[in-house]
Amino acid sequence: MNISRREFLQMLAVASAAGVALPGVAATRNSVPTEKMYDVPTFGNVSFLHFTDCHAQLMPIWFREPNINIGIGSMKGRPPHLVGKHFLKYFGIKPGTPEAYAFTYLDFVEAAKKYGKVGGFAHLATLVKHLRGQRPHALLLDGGDTWQGSATSLWTNGQDMVDATKLLGVDVMTGHWEFTFGAERVKEIIDKDLTGHIDFVAQNVIDNQWEEDVFRPYVIKEMNGVPTAVIGQAFPYTPIANPRWMVPDWSFGIREDKMQQTVDAAREDGAQVVVVVSHNGMDVDLKMASRVTGIDAILGGHTHDAIPRPTEVKNAGGTTLVINSGSNGKFLSVLDFDVRKGKVRDYRYRLLPVFSNYIEPDAKMSKYIADVRKPYLEDLNEQLGVTDDLLYRRGNFNGTFDQLILDAMLDVQEAEIAFSPGFRWGVSVMPGEPITFEHVMTQTAITYPTATLSEVSGEQIKVILEDVADNLFNEDPYYQQGGDMVRVGGLKYSIDLSKKIGARIGDMELDGKPIDARKKYRLAGWASMEKREGTPIWDVVAEYIRAQDTIRVKDLNIPRIKGLGDNPGLELES
Amino acid sequence: MKRRSFLKGTVASGMLGVAATAGLLTPKMVLAAWPKAAFEAKDLNQGIELVMGSSDVTESSDVKIKAPDIAENGAVVPITVSTTLPGVDVMAVYIAKNPVPLACSYDLGPTTKGFVSCRVKMGKTSDLIAVVRSGGKLYSAKKAVKVTIGGCGG
Numbered sequence: 176m177n178i179s180r181r182e183f184l185q186m187l188a189v190a191s192a193a194g195v196a197l198p199g200v201a202a203t204r205n206s207v208p209t210e211k212m213y214d215v216p217t218f219g220n221v222s223f224l225h226f227t228d229c230h231a232q233l234m235p236i237w238f239r240e241p242n243i244n245i246g247i248g249s250m251k252g253r254p255p256h257l258v259g260k261h262f263l264k265y266f267g268i269k270p271g272t273p274e275a276y277a278f279t280y281l282d283f284v285e286a287a288k289k290y291g292k293v294g295g296f297a298h299l300a301t302l303v304k305h306l307r308g309q310r311p312h313a314l315l316l317d318g319g320d321t322w323q324g325s326a327t328s329l330w331t332n333g334q335d336m337v338d339a340t341k342l343l344g345v346d347v348m349t350g351h352w353e354f355t356f357g358a359e360r361v362k363e364i365i366d367k368d369l370t371g372h373i374d375f376v377a378q379n380v381i382d383n384q385w386e387e388d389v390f391r392p393y394v395i396k397e398m399n400g401v402p403t404a405v406i407g408q409a410f411p412y413t414p415i416a417n418p419r420w421m422v423p424d425w426s427f428g429i430r431e432d433k434m435q436q437t438v439d440a441a442r443e444d445g446a447q448v449v450v451v452v453s454h455n456g457m458d459v460d461l462k463m464a465s466r467v468t469g470i471d472a473i474l475g476g477h478t479h480d481a482i483p484r485p486t487e488v489k490n491a492g493g494t495t496l497v498i499n500s501g502s503n504g505k506f507l508s509v510l511d512f513d514v515r516k517g518k519v520r521d522y523r524y525r526l527l528p529v530f531s532n533y534i535e536p537d538a539k540m541s542k543y544i545a546d547v548r549k550p551y552l553e554d555l556n557e558q559l560g561v562t563d564d565l566l567y568r569r570g571n572f573n574g575t576f577d578q579l580i581l582d583a584m585l586d587v588q589e590a591e592i593a594f595s596p597g598f599r600w601g602v603s604v605m606p607g608e609p610i611t612f613e614h615v616m617t618q619t620a621i622t623y624p625t626a627t628l629s630e631v632s633g634e635q636i637k638v639i640l641e642d643v644a645d646n647l648f649n650e651d652p653y654y655q656q657g658g659d660m661v662r663v664g665g666l667k668y669s670i671d672l673s674k675k676i677g678a679r680i681g682d683m684e685l686d687g688k689p690i691d692a693r694k695k696y697r698l699a700g701w702a703s704m705e706k707r708e709g710t711p712i713w714d715v716v717a718e719y720i721r722a723q724d725t726i727r728v729k730d731l732n733i734p735r736i737k738g739l740g741d742n743p744g745l746e747l748e749s
Numbered sequence: 750m751k752r753r754s755f756l757k758g759t760v761a762s763g764m765l766g767v768a769a770t771a772g773l774l775t776p777k778m779v780l781a782a783w784p785k786a787a788f789e790a791k792d793l794n795q796g797i798e799l800v801m802g803s804s805d806v807t808e809s810s811d812v813k814i815k816a817p818d819i820a821e822n823g824a825v826v827p828i829t830v831s832t833t834l835p836g837v838d839v840m841a842v843y844i845a846k847n848p849v850p851l852a853c854s855y856d857l858g859p860t861t862k863g864f865v866s867c868r869v870k871m872g873k874t875s876d877l878i879a880v881v882r883s884g885g886k887l888y889s890a891k892k893a894v895k896v897t898i899g900g901c902g903g
Contacts, residue, residue: 328870414821415899428817651820654895704900
């Protein structure tokens with residue numbers, strides 16, 4: 176079912192000529208130089224296509240990249256810790272172009288009207304077929320966070336995404352949020368659905384009792400006669416960042432030593448090329464690449480960084496490329512290796528944004544998606560309200576959609592302070608658009624969604640904030656977990672990024688009064704690590720939105736940032 | 750061979766479970782071998798001195814610790830300490846910030862390889878310190894292990 180380049184370009188032409196009705200600006204045929212954008216000349220004899228962290232977004236979506244993505248210590252000022260204008264400058268991208276729209280938050284609303292939605296599995300499928308038409312040998316790698324993130328994936332227990340990735344032609348995958356369906360469900364999917372289609376690999380997951388591999392650590396596939404190993408690296412901190420009880424018998428961790436042993440074993444097995452499909456997060460990928468030898472490329476995810484050029488990391492054995500391919504189905508990586516005499520001699524790389532308006536959706540995938548959504552359409556399409564402001568999530572401290580969730584928690588649960596987890600997934604909603612129940616689910620669809628209300632002392636609140644801040648701003652990437660800072664409603668605070676754990680959080684205030692360490696406060700939260708029964712968070716948020724005329728996010732509660740100086744990972748919006 | 754020679758060489762152990770379940774020691778013998786004072790010392794250096802006879806320790810790259818960077822469960826942190834130093838007769842593990850730093854100590858026989866694996870409890874984020882005695886001198890390694898309340902990842 177591969178399509179020729181000519182057919183593909185014709186599809187592009189049809190799609191752009193047809194245009195797509197958007198509020199305000201009609202897409203013109205010349206808005207996106209599609210031929211150039213998707214013209215990726217073939218190179219070498221070994222190829223990988225990679226997407227990651229699609230978070231179950233089968234349909235095209237809006238997704239605003241962050242304006243706060245701070246790097247500290249050795250991570251300051253280098254990818255991925257560049258935002259907005261700094262990002263464009265570093266990668267030589269012109270403002271106002273489709274690439275600037277895809278990779279940065281700059282002029283998001285105007286650019287989104289001009290260039291349209293991104294992602295969508297039917298559009299991704301066309302792109303994959305196009306590239307595979309040119310590179311019939313290419314392996315399609317899925318970095319994980321694929322089965323979770325939408326209403327339909329939650330309601331089908333991950334099945335809609337399992338079948339979609341099979342249809343897309345994924346060859347090898349690893350995981351993170353996959354594990355939040357529970358160990359038994361993961362095993363069931365691998366046994367019943369993936370076997371013979373998709374290899375689920377992870378070198379860093381072992382059982383607690385015997386310390387044996389739970390999954391295959393790697394697979395070897397041959398491309399044009401070149402044996403190529405793909406090693407899996409699942410999210411190392413799954414049982415810490417997500418509930419332990421879901422995977423009680425499995426131990427994760429970075430397992431750098433074992434990674435080295437696995438690379439060596441794959442080489443002994445005859446692999447001439449070794450790549451890692453990783454859910455480490457980019458900072459961890461970079462550190463690992465500097466310390467483990469023999470890896471040609473790490474194709475990474477988890478931190479949702481879309482980086483247009485590989486980072487070439489030197490180590491004792493040579494150079495390892497570190498690639499991170501964005502999130503939400505918005506991007507597809509193409510990595511071509513020229514392998515001769517058993518070694519990688521050269522490479523070419525492109526990170527392609529998936530512009531939904533300019534790629535004809537694949538008919539088979541479109542039908543599949545329509546069918547799988549059909550039983551749920553009424554619930555998905557319920558219009559809860561209309562937003563006046565752009566709603567988005569991504570960013571180190573807060574997003575407008577998170578602020579809406581916090582406002583809902585404070586109001587509906589009658590809390591003084593609200594905490595909402597710093598997840599990096601969740602789509603954007605454009606100003607003037609109705610907020611649907613499906614939108615709310617893209618922010619909240621997890622298997623442990625119970626909204627909670629507890630009495631917590633001022634001291635405990637500080638401990639929690641310090642702990643989460645250290646998971647984000649520890650100077651050593653191996654001690655980071657890769658989420659963003661917990662979103663905070665009601666409480667004002669400051670964060671000093673020149674300090675260490677215990678001394679970062681200060682100036683804690685509620686309604687203009689300093690927080691009392693011993694006083695108890697009514698704290699609303701969700702996504703508890705313990706098993707809790709009760710109302711799911713999406714019902715709390717939906718109830719709140721239904722009660723408003725229009726959603727306006729008045730105050731985006733962001734802490735006062737101290738001790739940072741000039742940092743290209745921070746641009747407060749103009 | 751490693752595991753077998755390790756068990757054969759084990760005489761007394763702070764990690765009671767390891768030796769006791771291996772059937773090497775009866776409960777009575779375990780109690781008799783219990784280095785009471787060392788397991789009550791609240792100060793790290795004192796804890797080292799009571800086990801090793803000195804607290805004059807040199808950091809050495811020949812002592813290796815394998816432990817998670819972030820503990821999945823502070824109550825059971827799996828660790829492995831190994832060393833290539835010759836003639837090691839005592840190996841011990843300390844958690845700097847535990848109320849009682851000494852977590853376990855092993856007396857090794859002359860034919861034993863310097864390799865121990867056990868699970869330790871950590872109250873909070875701390876350095877984990879391994880001390881070994883080789884030829885009467887003390888060598889150590891340390892590794893930070895973070896204990897976190899978790900959540901919010903992804």
